[in-house]
Amino acid sequence: MRLLILTQYYPPEIGAPQNRLHELAVRLKSMNVHVEVLTALPNYPKMEIMAGYAKKQNREEEIDGIPVHRSWIHVSKSKSIVSRLLNYFSFVWSSYWRGRKLDSFDFLMVESPPLFLGYSAMALSKKLNAKLIFNVSDLWPESAEKLGIVTNKKLLKLAYNLESKCYQKAHLITGQTQGIVDDISTRFPSKDVYWLPNGVDIDLYNPDQIDAGDFRSKNGFSKEDLLSFYGGILGYAQGLEVILKAADIVRNRNNIHFIIQGSGPEKEKLMLLKSGLKLKNVHFLNPVSKNEMPSILKSIDIALVPLKKLDLFQGAIPSKVFESLAMRKPIILGVDGEARQHFIEKGKAGMYFEPENENELAKCVLFLAENPEELRNMGENARTYVSDHFNRNRIANSFHEKLKQFNSNS
DSSP states (O other), X not given: OEEEEEOSOOTTSOSHHHHHHHHHHHHHHHTTOEEEEEEEOOOTTTTSOOTTSSTTTTSEEEETTEEEEEEOOOOOSXXXXXXXXXXXXXXXXXXXXXXXXXXXXXXXXXXXXXXXXXXXXXXXXXXXXXXXXXEESSOTTHHHHHTTSOOOHHHHHHHHHHHHHHHHHOSEEEESSHHHHXXXXXXXXXXXXXXXXXXXXXXXXXXXXXXXXXXHHHTTOOTTOEEEEEESOOOTTTTTHHHHHHHHHTTTOTTEEEEEEOOOTTHHHHHHHHHHHTOSXXXXXXXXXXGGHHHHHHHOSEEEEEOOSOGGGGGOOOTHHHHHHHTTOOEEEEOOSHHIIIIIIITOOEEEOOTTOHHHHHHHHHHHHHOHHHHHHHHHHHHHHHHHHOBHHHHHHHHHHHHHHHHHHO
């Protein structure tokens, strides 16, 4: 069986889709699936081509035994809609012209968003005689419209038409959450839609085999301090202002600290808010490599997982949840719907607060600060739940069986 993964984002970039797709590719390879990746020159999130990839360097490489083909992409630090569209469509164009030179495949799996990559995927699946798998990690353009990111009516109509065409052309649609699967199944009842969730490598994120290192001492924290941690993209959708406002509420508790690690378009705004509130219990740290995350998670006490209060996020499961839970760290979850059902109601792996409600978030932090036994119990539940339900090995095995079944029935 031969599988080509088409994605704009892939390692050495750091991020949720990059990690998820690479981990899936490596596991499928171990099951004797020949996997190749067609992707862009790495540039995310700084929007500049990474060192070692400019001037036609490393256009063909192997990462953990996976052949990776890279094509050109337009990058710019401008946040305008024109620059974003140039970024997307430059890779649509270049990926097709690079991909058409590859050998044939049984399946072509395209990652969406960006939805526009569907143009290249549909053309390449025909050129390479591959069955199209449309992998949806976010319901775009619906999310872009509801977040106010895209307001142009003509562009939205074009995007919704493209979304429909991609689903109709796909032999198989995969959704990252059950909410995405249900939404697509309702709108396109004749299509085969499969739940392909994100997950965690429970061997890599194993708290029994990881040293916490000097994270606390290096950043000025004591063993007695309670560290509430957010790590990831500092974007609009996350609604990270709620962390700073909650920190303001508990500012008199000297042993409680809030760490925000990462980069993104909202970082400057958040740092200005910290300055305005004169918060000494909020600490901004720069992003780190994936390899450093297990020891950092070993060092903190609570993982914070907020999102904006939008109906759109009822089906969202932020990827940062899995690693924290695998490291026996309870979460304080500001996401209603599917994530709450899984990890709070079923998994008993943390506490829920109403999205964007800083008073509820502060109460959760104070409760865990004053009830260390509950914190430990939730951490044990966390590791057990993700091991049973979101183990990357099990997810890859199930998907491999789906591909074999789908291939034999086609």
